[in-house]
Structure formats: C-alpha cells, structure tokens
Amino acid sequence: MSIWGKAQSVIRPVYKVKEKGFVKSGVIFSVKNGLNKLCEKWIDRDEWASQGVLFLGGTPLVQFDGSVSSTTPYLLAQGYGIENADCEELKAIDAAINSPYIDIEHSFEAVKPLLGLLEDGVYLLADAEITPTDGEGRFFWDADPDFRLYRCTAGDYYLGNVRECDIYGIESVDPIYLYPSQSAALFNKERADYYAGLFRTEKEPPRAIAYNFKSGMNVLLDGHHKAAAAAKLGIPLKCLIIIKGRNEWIHKDGMTKEKLRFTDDIYLPAEEVNESLKDIIRKQDKLWSDLPKISDYEDILYRKRQWEDEYLANADKYPDAEDHVLEKHFGIDRRYDEFADYLQANISDKNSLQRFFDEDKFCFRSKEKRRYAGVLAALCLMFRKAARSKDIRLRSSAMAAAALDSRYDVTCDALRYLMIFGSDKEVEELFIGILIDAEKYARYGEIAALFPFDCGDTEKEI
Secondary structure (H helix, E strand, O other): OOOOOOOOOEEEEEEEEOOEOOEEEEEEEEEEOOOOOEEEEEEEOOOOEEEEEEEEOOEEEEEEEEEOOOOOOEEEEEOOOHHHOOOHHHHHOHHHHOOOOOOHHHHHHHOHHHHOOEOOEEEEEEEEEEOOEOOOOOEOOOOOOOOEEEHHHOOOEEEEEEOOEEEEEEEOOOOOEEEOOOOHHHOOHHHHHHHHHHHHHOOOOOOEEEEEEEOOEEEEEEOHHHHHHHHHHOOOEEEEEEEEOEEEEEEEOOEEEEEEEOOOOOEEEHHHOOHHHHHHHOOOOOOOOOOOOHHHOOOOOOOOOOOOHHHHHHHHHOOOHHHHHHHHHHOHHHHHHHHHHHHHHHOOOHHHHHHHHHHOOOOOOOOOOOOOHHHHHHHHHHHHHHHHHOOHHHHHHHHHHHHHOOOHHHHHHHHHHHOOOOOOHHHHHHHHHHHHOHHHHHHHHHHHOOOOOOOOOOOOOO
16 A cells, blocks of 8 residues: 555566467566556447547557457557657656566566556566568558558457358457557657667567557557567567456356466466456456547647658568468468478479379368368468568479469469579579460569569670
8 A cells, every 4th residue: 555545556477478379478467456547448339339549548549449249350540649648657667678688577577667557457468579560461650540440450350251262260360460659750760770780680689568459459559669670671570568368268068167368379277367366357347438539639640651661661571460360270370380391392393282282181171162272272371471481492382383373363472482582593484484475474474574583694695
C-alpha cells in the first residue's frame, strides 16, 4: 500500500518459457493492482459488432471496429500518437531497452515500470522475431490514418478455397505483424540508419517493445526506428511483445478442461494456475458506456508520408497474413527444412516432380477433392518462402515446375523464385526461351523481363 492509500502494482513472474515457435524465450507473469493505463476499452454497437480504443493513459493509440465473430478481421485506424502520451514509464525504461539485449530475465526486470500500467491479468513477455509489415504486404509505418481492414486481426483466420485448394478450415495468426503508434512525421533517417548499423554488427541488438492488440497484430510502443531499420535491411525485427492470456475451454473424453492461452504453443493448464491467480484470470472485462471520439482531438500528427523505396521495397520479403496461415496449415512453418531437403534430393526433372505430385508423400492433399490441389498450393508456398530467404535448395524443383507448366500460379511462383539465380546460365536460358516464344511470352513475359540478364561483352561481333 502506498502512502496515499492506494495499492501499488504487484508484478510477479510465474513461469519461464523456452523457445517455442516464433517465441525465442519468455516470462509468464501476473499483474495485480495494475494501473489500467495501457488497456483496451470498447462498447458494443449491437449484438454483432463492437468498437473501441487502445489507450495509453488518456491518449488513444489505435481505434478498432469490427464484428464479434472470431473469423471476421477488424478495421483499424490510428489514434492521437504515443508521442502525445508523455508516458513517464516509457521514459524510465528508455535506457534499458536501448541497450544490448542480455536475456529475457533482465528485460522483464527492466520493463516492469511499463508492465505496471497494464490491467490485472496474466501475461507473457515474449522475446520474438516478427515482421516490420502490417500483414497486408506493406511496410508497417506506411499506415493509413483512416480505418482499414487488416486480415491478421481475425481471431480465427478462415481458409476456404485457396488457389483451387479446398481447405474450409481455420488457423490462428501468430502475433508477428506491426501497427504504428507514433506519427510518421517524427521519422528520423539518421536514427534508423544508426539502428541499421547496430543490426549489422550486434548479435543481440536492443529490442523494440510492442503490445499484442488483436490476434496477429501488435501495436509498437517503442522502437519505430528499429523496425524501420529492419525493414530497410529486409530482416526480422527482434521485439519484446506483451501478450495477455486468454481463457480457453477444451472438451475431450467427456471432460471440460480450462487453460490460459498466450500463443498456439504457449499456455498454462488450469491445474498449474494457483489459487492466487484465479481471481485475476477470471476478472471480467468491463464495457464502457461511452468512448471519446478521436475526431475530438486537435492537431493530430498522423499524416500520410511519402516513404523512400528503401523502406518499402523489402515488404515482399515477409509473408503476408494469408501465406502465414497457409504455411501453418501445411506444416511448412515447422517442417520447411525437411521439405526443402527432400525436394533437393528427389526432384531433378519434370518426371520426378510429377511423381512427387502423385505420391503426395507429405499428405498435402489432405481432404481436398481436386487432384494435386494441396500439393500444388504447398509447392507455391515453398517457392515463395525460398525466394524470401534466397534458399538455393529448390532450384531443381523450380526448373522442373517451369518445364512441366502444370498450373499457371505454380509456374509463376517458380519463375519468381528463380530470379535469385541471376548468374546461372541454365536459368538464364530458361528466361530467354520464354521471351522468344510468343505463347510463353504472353503468359510469363512480364516475369521473365525482370530477370537480371548478363549482357556480356557488348562489343562482340553479331
């Protein structure tokens, strides 16, 4: 109890998390007597929809509007700007989070002033690698100030018929995407370049810090220039993410079990939750009867900025929300190296590729009725993932796919992947063949024209 008679925030570590999925390490912790300054507040517009705001103190950071359906994504719009919050707790941790990263225990202690702003609950502080994009294939800071739909905000991402593949199921979106809380008007190129230099030289550079807002979307609280530097380099952003635990009930063998879920891989079973935590976990969220209108705030700094290409150009090096959930559906997120090694060892021409389609060794077809649909969709994802990482193991498979030309989208993804082999003469001949063949040029000419051809000695006799 403080001298003013108000209970102080109590933040206690509960459980240490080892590497799981996109999370490298983490600490599950509880907050009691939280100051409730960093929190979401909302109202129900009707029985099907709600709208609300993520606040830091009295400053709105992000607005949201959407359906109560878990498969419907939210509309997001920018708030007033975190720079207007004048948050003393963020200032207090500035030196610590801008120092080289040591480990998750040190980071947990360092950011406690910020964690005290949360509402009562159980949370995960995760050290993770995320993308400096918004889940729609755009640089995260190139956000529209007005409402825009973001697919990664859906609690359950619905996959229907995707690339002729009948999935008709749902997947969760990992919290790996970013939404800005700071106005782009405050961007400083020199600061972004400073962090780009650190990222090139430091094995464990300073982390950004974000609050997991809606499913796959995190709101960046500190580290906008770090994220800009990561985008410029085309690398993942190392970031501390605050993720609130959500109650889930599992029905199995006639029994109902409760667990507290943070990500697909990280949760606390009910039996591991002691009595002192149960009241915190089950505390009901409060609805507001009214919300301030963002338009009531004057001098909003959010404006569209004309971003330089060096920050925008690498957005396609990161998976968008749909590719991300498809990779999870087909197991590519966890077994990519296994699949890539198999393709490298077993696919040498279009005949071996056709056998791969027929055998469906990895059960990509699953419940899809269309023949090869699942295998072809998975192969497209493999080519796109390999292109982003410049993985050369799929070269023979891509050459075989281009020769087989079984489906337009597969051939397109194979050709885009082969762009990384700019000095490969056999690959160059493949693209030349497309350019000089009228039928192939009509289908794939726009892609082939982008290949970095080696023009050789221009003084050679013709």
